[in-house]
Amino acid sequence: MNAFPVEQPGDLELVRASYDRVADNYVEMNLGDITAYPWLRTAIDGFAAAVRELGPVLDVGCGPGSVTAYLAERGLDVSGVDLSARMVEHARRLYPGQRFAVASATELELADASLGGILGWWSLFNLPRHILPLVLQSFGRALIPGGHLIIGTHMGDGEIERTEAYGGVPVGWTTYLWQPAELWDLLAAAGLEPVAELKVSESVAGVPSLVLVARRPGENLR
Numbered sequence: 001m002n003a004f005p006v007e008q009p010g011d012l013e014l015v016r017a018s019y020d021r022v023a024d025n026y027v028e029m030n031l032g033d034i035t036a037y038p039w040l041r042t043a044i045d046g047f048a049a050a051v052r053e054l055g056p057v058l059d060v061g062c063g064p065g066s067v068t069a070y071l072a073e074r075g076l077d078v079s080g081v082d083l084s085a086r087m088v089e090h091a092r093r094l095y096p097g098q099r100f101a102v103a104s105a106t107e108l109e110l111a112d113a114s115l116g117g118i119l120g121w122w123s124l125f126n127l128p129r130h131i132l133p134l135v136l137q138s139f140g141r142a143l144i145p146g147g148h149l150i151i152g153t154h155m156g157d158g159e160i161e162r163t164e165a166y167g168g169v170p171v172g173w174t175t176y177l178w179q180p181a182e183l184w185d186l187l188a189a190a191g192l193e194p195v196a197e198l199k200v201s202e203s204v205a206g207v208p209s210l211v212l213v214a215r216r217p218g219e220n221l222r
């Protein structure tokens with residue numbers, strides 16, 4: 001049993017159904033292609049170099065798996081998990097050599113100190129503000145000392161209520177925008193220390209992007 005259960009978001013099934021509906025367009029529009037975003041790609045490359053020797057890496061909210069596969073190509077022992085079964089179906093079809101599972105970031109039973117790296121790459125912005133801290137705490141516990149977490153997300157204030165996305169597909173989700181200082185506070189409360197911060201002014205979906213990298217303190221003893 002999980003000693004630190006995370007509250008499930010009230011809109012989780014709506015968010016799941018929405019991503020199931022947009023998954024085909026997301027793949028068709030090649031939106032997970034990290035190579036289309038040079039600055040974001042640089043952050044992912046840095047993360048890959050930092051965690052390569054540290055053990056398994058989990059891509060939480062992997063979508064159709066393009067970043068998971070990108071990291072696998074760079075020698076990481078990486079797997080992906082996503083809320084949307086349709087996204088995972090695409091990931092398994094596109095990258096049959098990789099491991100993918102269906103689950104919410106809020107229901108992962110991650111063993112303590114079991115992962116060298118975790119990604120929340122444009123996949124945590126639908127989590128309500130009172131739930132994200134709990135998810136980050138679960139990530140903090142799951143990292144080995146020296147292990148890294150990378151978050152990519154939309155930067156700003158307030159929320160955006162989305163009713164359509166990715167080519168006019170009807171959806172129902174809230175995009176929570178974050179300022180770096182707010183996220184750093186949550187990461188510190190999760191026991192993680194800052195490594196890197198990247199702000200990109202023109203980026204994903206017309207909203208400025210924010211990438212934060214944090215690590216669990218302590219030397220990796222492996």
Ligand SMILES: C[S@@+](CC[C@H](N)C(=O)[O-])C[C@H]1O[C@@H](n2cnc3c(N)ncnc32)[C@H](O)[C@@H]1O
Binds near residue numbers: 033066084
């Ligand atoms: C914008 S896509 C990004 C996908 C992928 N990380 C990429 O870069 O292409 C957002 C993804 O987050 C997933 N997601 C949203 N809420 C989630 C949750 N609570 N747990 C796991 N995945 C979630 C969605 O299903 C979707 O695949």
